[in-house]
Amino acid sequence: MKTPFQRSTAQRQLILEELRGVHTHPTAVELFDLVRVRLPKISLGTVYRNLERLAQAGMIAKMDKAGGEARFDGNIEPHDHLRCVRCGRVDDAPAQAPLDLSSVRADDFGGYEILGHRLTFLGVCPRCRGNETPQPKGE
Amino acid sequence: MKTPFQRSTAQRQLILEELRGVHTHPTAVELFDLVRVRLPKISLGTVYRNLERLAQAGMIAKMDKAGGEARFDGNIEPHDHLRCVRCGRVDDAPAQAPLDLSSVRADDFGGYEILGHRLTFLGVCPRCRGNETPQPKGE
DNA sequence: ATAAGTGCAAACGTTTTGCCCTAGC
DNA sequence: GCTAGGGCAAAACGTTTGCACTTAT
Numbered sequence: 599m600k601t602p603f604q605r606s607t608a609q610r611q612l613i614l615e616e617l618r619g620v621h622t623h624p625t626a627v628e629l630f631d632l633v634r635v636r637l638p639k640i641s642l643g644t645v646y647r648n649l650e651r652l653a654q655a656g657m658i659a660k661m662d663k664a665g666g667e668a669r670f671d672g673n674i675e676p677h678d679h680l681r682c683v684r685c686g687r688v689d690d691a692p693a694q695a696p697l698d699l700s701s702v703r704a705d706d707f708g709g710y711e712i713l714g715h716r717l718t719f720l721g722v723c724p725r726c727r728g729n730e731t732p733q734p735k736g737e
Numbered sequence: 738m739k740t741p742f743q744r745s746t747a748q749r750q751l752i753l754e755e756l757r758g759v760h761t762h763p764t765a766v767e768l769f770d771l772v773r774v775r776l777p778k779i780s781l782g783t784v785y786r787n788l789e790r791l792a793q794a795g796m797i798a799k800m801d802k803a804g805g806e807a808r809f810d811g812n813i814e815p816h817d818h819l820r821c822v823r824c825g826r827v828d829d830a831p832a833q834a835p836l837d838l839s840s841v842r843a844d845d846f847g848g849y850e851i852l853g854h855r856l857t858f859l860g861v862c863p864r865c866r867g868n869e870t871p872q873p874k875g876e
Numbered sequence: 877a878t879a880a881g882t883g884c885a886a887a888c889g890t891t892t893t894g895c896c897c898t899a900g901c
Numbered sequence: 902g903c904t905a906g907g908g909c910a911a912a913a914c915g916t917t918t919g920c921a922c923t924t925a926t
Contacts (some may be wrong), residue, residue, distance in 0.1 A: 605900050605905055626891080641908045646891060648906095662801035662857075666916090667890060680849045693845040697836055697856075706832040709863035710819045716857045717836075718801075724848035744880055744925050765916080780883045785879095785916060804914060805891085 603657050609633075609640050610648045617658055618672035623679075623688045626668040661688070662716065676714070682723035691719065741794050748772075748779050749787045756797060757811035762827045763819075764806040800827070801855065815853070820861035830858065 603610065616632045617624070624632065630645045649670055653660040659671040661679075665686050678691035695717060742749065755771040756763070763771065770782045775859040781783055792799040800818075804825050817830035834856060 607900075607906065609907070611821055623845075627889095639908075643892080644910075650892095650922055662803050664801050680847055682849070684916090689847055689849075691845065692847055693841065695836060695841060695845075695854075697834060706830065707858065707860065708819060708828055708831055709866075710821070710828075710858065710860035711866055712860040713822065713857050714859045716859065717854060719846065719849065719851050719854045721846065721849035721851040723851075727811065727848075738882075746881065746925075750881070778883075782917080783882055789917095802915095809901090 602651070609644050610652070612637055612640075612653065613648050614657070614672070616727050617670055620672070621690060623627060623661060623669040623671050625669055627667070629670065640641040664688070679716075679718040680723070681720055682726055683720050684722055687723055687725075688718075689723070692693060695719075743792070746763070747776060748783050749791070751776055751779075752784060753791065753811070755798070756809055759811070760829060762800060762808040762810050764808055766806070768809065775781050803827070818855075818857040819862070820857055820859055821865055822859050823861055823865040826862055826864075827857075834858075 608649050612633045613629060616629060620632070622628075626645050626649055629649070630640070633640055633645065637676065649658070649660070652658045653670070656674065659674050661669040661671055663669070664681055669688060673690070676694065678694055680689045680691050697715070697717065723724070751772045752768060752849055755768060759771070761767075765784050766781065768788070769779070769781050771782065772779055788797070788799070791797045792809070795813065798813050800808040800810055802808070803820055808827060812829065815833065817833055819828045819830050820826070836854065836856065
């Protein structure tokens, strides 16, 4: 993969490392807090800047915002997501749903040139199925 | 459908009417401008308030934000979307993609109770395929 | 008459930006 | 030494909220 970055910095390295080390699809602020443990002087602006550029470079994925903030995914392999409508958490789907597009005709796509797809299942996570009192997160 | 609203107002009526009259998945501000033509005194806050409550009532759908703002959909029938990665516009997919979940096992969903799904195809819309210069919208 | 709903403007949380400084090359 | 990239703080942006007023019931 070509790197569009001209210099290697500790900040970007750590951001990427932390993002790949978790499977929780963190927000920029959550990632900021993770990175800050090892690099206390990093600024939130730098986290945003790098996430944006890493996403544009295709090295990470920027997810659609369900509630208030954007979430980022260190795993760029195609995979589906599970989102809890109560607490807002997003998990990776253990298996990719079989989406058979072979029978879909070109003009089912309204003239679009298709590059990929995003599939997210909405549901209630195990945690929230237990306690009826919903977590404050989400929309 | 039960209406959780205690009073009928011209504002809410118009918002719903305009949203159902377009197929462009407008943002709150776009809708504000549409409604303002016939009801110049309406405020943006009212548009937000009503969109939120209409969505909670299940009468419209609030879509995930792809770029900066939330988009709303007057069509609550299950259907897929096409999003242009260049200009950010969102169209309805003419046909719903065949998603066969009969073969998917329960624990492919990691303990989630599944309520539904969102499927969005990413691609380049006809407009943007024509002119190479991309519209400024989108991320 | 009552209170649901509106208009307005201020406040809020997230993200972007400008400017100067730091540090990778 | 040159300049890409970072730190910081202000600004921008979409959205929410408090409060006084309007209006459907």
